[in-house]
Amino acid sequence: MKIGELAKLTGCSVQAIRYYEKEKLLPSTRRSEGNFRLYDEASAEQLLFIKLCRSLDLGLPEIRQLLALKRSPGAQCDEVNHMMEAHIQLVDARIRELTQLNEQLKALRGQCSNQRTVEQCGILQTLSSNKS
Amino acid sequence: MKIGELAKLTGCSVQAIRYYEKEKLLPSTRRSEGNFRLYDEASAEQLLFIKLCRSLDLGLPEIRQLLALKRSPGAQCDEVNHMMEAHIQLVDARIRELTQLNEQLKALRGQCSNQRTVEQCGILQTLSSNKS
DNA sequence: CTAAACTCTATAGTAACTATAGAGTCAATG
DNA sequence: CATTGACTCTATAGTTACTATAGAGTTTAG
Numbered sequence: 001m002k003i004g005e006l007a008k009l010t011g012c013s014v015q016a017i018r019y020y021e022k023e024k025l026l027p028s029t030r031r032s033e034g035n036f037r038l039y040d041e042a043s044a045e046q047l048l049f050i051k052l053c054r055s056l057d058l059g060l061p062e063i064r065q066l067l068a069l070k071r072s073p074g075a076q077c078d079e080v081n082h083m084m085e086a087h088i089q090l091v092d093a094r095i096r097e098l099t100q101l102n103e104q105l106k107a108l109r110g111q112c113s114n115q116r117t118v119e120q121c122g123i124l125q126t127l128s129s130n131k132s
Numbered sequence: 133m134k135i136g137e138l139a140k141l142t143g144c145s146v147q148a149i150r151y152y153e154k155e156k157l158l159p160s161t162r163r164s165e166g167n168f169r170l171y172d173e174a175s176a177e178q179l180l181f182i183k184l185c186r187s188l189d190l191g192l193p194e195i196r197q198l199l200a201l202k203r204s205p206g207a208q209c210d211e212v213n214h215m216m217e218a219h220i221q222l223v224d225a226r227i228r229e230l231t232q233l234n235e236q237l238k239a240l241r242g243q244c245s246n247q248r249t250v251e252q253c254g255i256l257q258t259l260s261s262n263k264s
Numbered sequence: 265c266t267a268a269a270c271t272c273t274a275t276a277g278t279a280a281c282t283a284t285a286g287a288g289t290c291a292a293t294g
Numbered sequence: 295c296a297t298t299g300a301c302t303c304t305a306t307a308g309t310t311a312c313t314a315t316a317g318a319g320t321t322t323a324g
Contacts, residue, residue: 072250105216121209
């Protein structure tokens with residue numbers, strides 16, 4: 001199949017597919033007479049694997065590593081575990097950050113009701129007081 | 133004071149300060165004889181305002197808007213309220229996304245214990261099953 | 265046979281900076 | 295007084311994971 005068909009099948013954009021090839025997440029495929037990329041079922045599977053990993057917010061280097069591990073099935077999978085653990089820690093930390101952030105934002109929100117002028121705006125006043 | 137001193141005082145990097153100037157978040161300052169930027173107390177205050185807004189994850193366009201409002205104190209502050217509300221919604225949504233993500237990741241984590249080969253790795257197997 | 269739809273490569277843009285190169289400025293030291 | 299080190303200047307490239315675009319070639323339907 002050609003790249004457009006693969007894109008439709010997997011839900012990835014055509015440009016993303018070409019980008020993954022350039023970044024070595026997908027192998028260079030054979031080409032048609034007219035130099036069009038030609039894909040098969042295996043390409044689609046690998047692309048879906050990549051897409052799933054991306055939906056878990058794994059970075060391209062991490063995915064490259066996972067793909068390499070998949071190709072050497074005799075290796076120990078400690079590496080996979082470590083990577084996952086690190087990634088979970090990262091997401092956890094980001095959630096904590098954002099939660100704290102949201103509390104600050106909601107506290108701010110209470111400080112200005114409509115129909116006031118900027119001069120009386122509690123939000124701007126608070127933001128201007130410079131206590132971090 | 134010179135840019136390095138301002139940077140130390142506010143905790144911003146020198147490049148960030150120059151960047152904010154280029155992006156019109158800080159006014160162009162007067163220069164010394166040798167073409168060095170010279171700042172005063174007001175510069176420091178405005179920079180701290182920007183830094184606080186950034187710590188709330190507001191984007192530079194939003195901050196530009198807030199700064200403009202600060203300069204026209206007679207205006208209504210509905211705009212400020214709207215912007216804050218929109219930003220809170222955004223952060224809320226991102227938290228929900230990440231929380232869901234983290235549940236998926238933690239479910240994955242349980243599927244591979246150490247000392248197994250990649251072939252037996254539950255994480256890779258699950259990721260390869262392609263059910264989104 | 266031609267027009268539409270598709271594909272190709274290469275390049276620029278996104279956000280908010282950081283990092284670097286190469287050159288100039290300034291204060292203090294030998 | 296020359297020089298050294300710390301600082302500053304501008305301009306440019308790099309970061310991430312793509313998207314968007316230009317300009318050219320290919321394929322397919324009518």
